[in-house]
Amino acid sequence: MASAWNPLASHDLERRDLDHVTHYTCRICQRDFRASRSGVAAWSVDPAGSPLEDRVNQRWLNEPCPGSPQRRDEYDRTRIK
Numbered sequence: 290m291a292s293a294w295n296p297l298a299s300h301d302l303e304r305r306d307l308d309h310v311t312h313y314t315c316r317i318c319q320r321d322f323r324a325s326r327s328g329v330a331a332w333s334v335d336p337a338g339s340p341l342e343d344r345v346n347q348r349w350l351n352e353p354c355p356g357s358p359q360r361r362d363e364y365d366r367t368r369i370k
């Protein structure tokens with residue numbers, strides 16, 4: 290993975306390849322991410338794959354895995370762009 294992915298590397302990611310993107314779900318904190326198939330770009334999504342608003346997206350991309358599902362995330366994942 291590229292260096293920009295370092296915070297995501299702390300998650301235990303289950304990978305699902307879709308048509309144009311790869312969907313990742315963390316087995317530990319249940320956060321969802323998607324990345325371009327090239328792996329260059331990554332963004333935070335809700336379980337259905339909708340991108341989350343920038344504030345949540347930036348936080349999830351830059352935080353290491355919180356170690357357990359977070360109550361606050363239940364609200365954050367409704368903050369669809």
Ligand SMILES: [Zn+2]
Nearest residue numbers: 300315318354
């Ligand atoms: Zn995690």
